[in-house]
Amino acid sequence: MIEIASCPLCDAPATGTRCSCGYDFTTGDPGLAIEARKTRFLSARRRLRRGFVILATLPITVAIAQAAPSVLLLLRAVWLTQLFASAYFIVGGLRTYVVARRELAAATQLQQLPSARVVR
Numbered sequence: 001m002i003e004i005a006s007c008p009l010c011d012a013p014a015t016g017t018r019c020s021c022g023y024d025f026t027t028g029d030p031g032l033a034i035e036a037r038k039t040r041f042l043s044a045r046r047r048l049r050r051g052f053v054i055l056a057t058l059p060i061t062v063a064i065a066q067a068a069p070s071v072l073l074l075l076r077a078v079w080l081t082q083l084f085a086s087a088y089f090i091v092g093g094l095r096t097y098v099v100a101r102r103e104l105a106a107a108t109q110l111q112q113l114p115s116a117r118v119v120r
């Protein structure tokens with residue numbers, strides 16, 4: 001049994017056997033915390049990718065506007081939607097991605113260096 005005052009991953013006070021982030025206080029196993037962080041990281045990456053895919057469709061609608069100027073008004077609404085949707089996914093995804101990547105790296109490092117978690 002390892003005596004620690006707070007979670008080495010999220011700094012929450014060490015009460016009970018498991019932290020809300022998944023870190024196991026009794027065994028010092030960050031396995032569940034790593035899984036949770038991996039899920040969050042992959043979700044952020046998907047969101048980011050979605051934003052870039054929407055952005056990549058912009059030249060297609062621009063090409064349609066050049067071929068058929070009669071639908072320009074409708075396409076302006078489509079462009080606005082494409083721009084806002086891609087900005088929404090890219091900005092939100094990037095923010096989550098950066099944090100989730102850092103948290104995942106910290107949890108993975110804790111698993112690789114088990115002696116580092118011991119607090120006296």
Ligand SMILES: [Zn+2]
Pocket residue numbers: 007008009010011012019020021022023
């Ligand atoms: Zn924690």
